[in-house]
Amino acid sequence: MIDKRDYTDAVQPKVKGRFAPSPTGRMHLGNVFSALLSWLSAKSQGGKWLLRIEDIDPQRSHREYAELIMDDLHWLGLDWDEGPYWQSERGEIYEHYLQQLRERGLTYPCYCTRADIMATQAPHESDGRVVYKGTCRNLPPGLRTSPAAIRMKVPDEGEGLVTFSDGHYGTHTVDLTTQCGDFIVRRKDGAWAYQLAVVVDDALMGINEVVRGRDLLLSSPQQIYLARQLGFTPPRFTHLPLLCNSAGQRLSKRDRSLDMESLRAHYSPQQIIGMLAHAAGLQTDDSPIEAPGLIEGFSWSSVPTADIQR
Secondary structure (H helix, E strand, O other): OOOOOOOOOOOOOEEEEEEEOOOOOOOHHHHHHHHHHHHHHHHHHEEEEEEOOOOOOOOOHHHHHHHHHHHHHHHHHHOOOOOEEHHHHHHHHHHHHHHHHHHHEEEEEOOOHHHHHHHHHHEEOOEEEEEEEEOOOOOOHOOOOOOOEEEEOOOOOOOOOOEEEEEOOOOEEEHHHHEEOOOEOOOOOOOEEEEHHHHHHHHHOOOOEEEHHHOOOOOOHHHHHHHOOOOOOOOEEEEEOOOOOOOOOOOEEEEEEEHHHHHHHHOOHHHHHHHHHHOOOOOOOOOOOHHHOOOOOOOOOOOOOOOEEE
């Protein structure tokens, strides 16, 4: 049976945020920065904070990393009010909503490999994103082979404008056709794609505020469009600057010197929170502090928009 509950109390809080890490490695300082600001934003508005483990990639997700993420959050004092929920356990729900899209003719099978797409398209803008041009959208049935990914159709050029107000970076207007293209909602190997899973989960779990790194800003119009097609009200998106290493590159799980294993060996939770609060403009220095001590004075106006080098 499809579980269509929203995962809220009888009286839903004014704000319900979430942290939704992928358990593909140990959290690094950038992940903690995102978790902290998401937690502070929800708590400063009297809201709740949910934890969801986005473990839909069977090849890269590992339960032990999820357990470490939860242990690190507890150690930092960033406790969640609800969850954890596991995306790997929600496949039947995603299938239900994918079928709705199929029945409306909004999806199609795609047989292109990444190499095929890269060979014929130029990366979009400065983020290296490649816009899929709909090669398989009208492919004759006789030419189809398997396996296939499933793509979501975006409107024709000029009809796919999505305008949204980011809570930190202001108003953005994106043309889904020219800047995003038809996007994958289920992979060739059967794994659920991020865009579909996150839209369905945010809606059913009552999430109305999403705080995350600005590298996901261009995902927002796709998720807004998909949410509307499914009859959901999209959450408010607020993106934050990225933490970068000494070379100016954004942090990744390969930066072992800044992952939680190394950080916990050298710093206390209060020292880490203090450093991040200073980076976020919430403190004039990096004095140690516990996360709850930042709630009352939290303001997005203090957070810089430019990426932060650590």
